[in-house]
Amino acid sequence: MRISLLIFSLCSTVSFAQSTSPTASSLDDTLQLNEVVVRGYATNRRLLETPASIGLLTRRDLNQRFGTPTLVPALNTLPGVRADERSPGSYRLAIRGSAIRSPFGVRNVKAYWNELPLTDAGGNTPLNALDVRALGRIEVIKGPSGSLYGAGTGGTILFSGLSVPANQTNVEVSGLAGSYGLLGNGVAVQTGKNNSAIAINYNHLRSDGYRDQSALVRDNVSLIGSFGVTEKRTISVLGLYSDLHYQTPGGLTEAQYQADPRASRPATRTLPGSAEQQAGIYQKLGYLGLSHEYRWNDRIQNTTVLYGSTTDFANPFITNYEKRADQGIGGRTITQIRLPNGPLPTTFTVGAELLRNFTVDRNFGNRRGVADTIQTDEELTARQSTLFVQAETQLPAHFRLTAGLSRNDVRYGFQRFPTRALNAQPAQILTRNFTPVWLPRVALLRTFGQNVSGFASISTGYSAPSSQEIRPSAGGFNNTLNPERGTNYEVGLRGSALRSRLRFDITAYQFQLRETIVRRSDAAGAEFFVNAGRTNQRGLEAQLSYDLLSPSSLSAQPSLVSLLRFWNSLTLTNYRFRDYQQGTADLSNKRLPGVAPATYVTGLDAETRVGLYAHVTYQFLNPFPLNDANTIQSAPIQLLQATLGFRRSLGKHWLLDLYASGDNLLNRTYSLGYDLNALGNRYYNAAPLRNGIAGARVSVKW
Known part of the structure; x- marks a missing residue:
């Protein structure tokens, strides 16, 4: 969903049960850059032939490099991407600086699971309902991608589950334990027979938390199935259920942060503290999606998906207690027509997406974690529709032209009901229908031989206010907030050299955004949103990445080491109002708050044929402003993480994986997610000091 540069992650996902040697099993087989296939912009082409900046994370990146079972550290290895976890389970995701709109949650980012929309009609993505242990691959398209994926100026994320081996059943049991009461376990069952494949995953995680009032309990269940009904027809199913509760300790001032970073937000003369009010999130989410793929012939195919979702949400906060029930429904259809034999071989992609959400939202007083007298009773309806078309044409002289266009329509309906019988006012009915917009994108790519390509693109972005911005926690219906509009100019160069041992991916861009949406907070700490004029975002x-040992030399003369890779990720930004x-x-x-001028991530990956593996990751962020006026700056962040493990096949059927991982090994006090533009200067949310995790995975196949 966003555009990025690739480094170490130039690998493709293969089944966990497959082995690269008789004694050890690797999570991924390393592929050369010109072999990596991506799904971004519906190209299903080699990354080298895709005119977009796409970051790729494989199962090694998601489930081996870091012991912490969250998406955050893996996403932060990608340039242009910043994931925060202000308290365990409270995720924020910024693609090219989009976290300026997200006091909590994931907004201004579209997410899909094999064409099934995970982002609802209100523009919110329940990233914390996914468990990283059930994921096999993530593609991140950076920058506006509205020509194919609809409204949004941040980017798009494409998720995939674990690969299921053909004609084989695999069962994996896992467990982990770590600092601050961290405990987790999981069971994964995968089976593939004839033309069907089924994967079932259950994962549990709990933690006491580093800070006061920061405990977490999470249970996730996922069901993924694919069934080849006929030679031309395939039906797939995705079922997700997440039961999540995490406490929210709240932000601290700099003085409180330095005195005791483990403390929760204390009481003031006028407001109670987080612990006293039992502040936290209770979220139960269910999602069921069906996908139908039909191939008329080798040139025409269609994929149509339908989904339904339900969310039960409760948020005891310092000043109130919010209860929300949300039902979502939607679908997407996409047809590809390939014309390969003309003078200019072309692939056409046409389709539509329709999403709808209905939300009942009630606010109560909060009496030490118990809902008290009702304060507001509201209903919100969100609708979002997208029509899109794209043409990809092979031109002479190794050029490839991609042109896309979409029409986006976002509508909200709001109704507030009286909460008192005495002097009750009639129900308020309000609407906000944004003018439909057309979003074009044009990209031109040229390949230079088999190993190098360059591209240039111009794309437009449009992001209507999300439902949590139209109806913020401060209450009411904001019918004056305008959508963001922007234009992105981008050039990129990627390729490999030295027999594919050296791989590089470089992108430069300028994004000009109008009506930028930023967050404000009132005296009680509840947020609301305003438009902040224009921004100019350059990056x-x-x-x-460099393989210190070449694959060819390894195959010719097998050695103890099967992988030794040094990789680097660099992000430079100049974002200004x-x-x-x-x-x-x-x-x-x-400068825009929350966006570091420079972010550098580097690491070393090593794997041996006897089963030992090691990963070391170092991350550095320059200081950046925490408010619009740039009067408060963050401290520089230096983070060192390492994982050491042993994976070995035991006979033909069993596989054992033992690992130990250390986080924040430099023992620095830092904030993994600031509250931007926080009232009362409560910007800081301390992350754990030096901590460790140990775990084991045992799998059997037959």
């Missing part, structure tokens, strides 16, 4: 993203007036203060040319 450079680069990934570089333009024409931004805040009261009497002119904030034009100030």
Whole structure:
């Protein structure tokens, strides 16, 4: 879903049960850059032939490099991507700086699971309902991708589950334990027979938390099935259920953060503290999606998906207690027509997406974690529709042209009901229908031989306010908030050299955004949102990896080491406001808060044929502003993580994987997610000091 540079992650996902040697089993087989196939923009082509910046995470990146069972550390290895976890389970995701709109949750990012939309009609993505242990692959398209994926200026994420081996059954049992009361276990069953494949995953995780009032309990169940009904027809199913509860300790001022970073937000003269009010999130989410793929012939195929979702949400906060029930329904259809034999071979992609959500939202008083007198009773309806078409044409002289266009329509309906019989006012009925917009994208790519390509693209972005921005926690219906609009200019170069041992991916872009949406908070800490004029966002993203041992030499003369890779990820940004007036203060040319001017991530991956493996990751972030006025700066972040493990096949059927992982090995006090523009200067959410995890996986196949 976003555009990025590739480094170490130039691998493809294969079954966990497959082995690269008789004694050890690797999570992935390393492929050369010109072999990696991506699904972004429906190309299903080699990354080298895809005119977009796409970051790729495989199962090795998601489930081996880091012991912590969350998406956060793996996503943070990709340039241009920043994932936060302000308290365990509370995720934020910024693609090219989009976290400016997200006090919590994932917004301004579209997410799909094999064409099934995970982002609802209100623009919210329940990232914390997914368990990283059930994922096999993630593609991140950076920047506006509305020509095919609809409204959004941040990017798009494409998820895939674990690969299921053909004609084989695999059962894996796992367990882990770590610092601060961390405990987890899981069971995964995969079976493939004839033309069907089924994967069932259950994962449990609990933690006491590093800070006061930061405990977490999470249970996830997923069911993925694919059935070849006929030679031309395939039906797939995705079922997800997540039961999540995490406590929210709240932000601290700098003085409180330095005095005791483990403390929760304390009480003031006018407001109670987080622990006293039992602040936290209770979220139960169910999702069921069906996919139908039909191939008329080798040139025409269609995929149509339908889904339904339900969410039961409760949030005891310092000043109120919110209870929300949400039902979502939607679908997407996409048809590809390939014309390979003309003078200009072309592939056409046409389709549509329709999403709808109905939300009942009630606010109560909060009496020490118990809902008290009702304060507001509201209903919100969100609708989002997208029509899209794309043409991809092979031109002479090794050029490839991609042109896409979509029409996006977002509508909200709001109704507030009286909560008191005495002097009750009639129900308020409000609507906000944004003018439909057309979003074009044009990209041109040229390959230079078999190992190098360059591309240039111009794309437009449009992001209507999400349902949590139209109806924020401060209450009411914000019918004055305008959508963001922007244009993105981008050039990129990727390729490999030295017999594919050296791989590089470099992208430079300029994104000009209008009506930028930023967060504000009132005296009680509840957020609301305003438009902040224009922003100019310039960036450079680069990934570089080098295999110290070449695959060819390894195959010719087998050695103890099967993989030894050094990789680097660099993000440079210059994001600034333009024409931004805040009261009497002119904030034009100030940096956007929450976006580091420089982020550098580097690491070393090693695997041996006897089963030992090791991963070391170092991350550095420059100081960055925490508010629009740039009067408060973060401290620099230095984070060292390492994992050491042993994986070995025991006979033909069994596989054992033991590992130990250390996080924040430099023992630095830092904040893994700041509260931007926080009232009262409560910006800080301390992450754990030096901590460790140990775990084991045992699998059997037959």
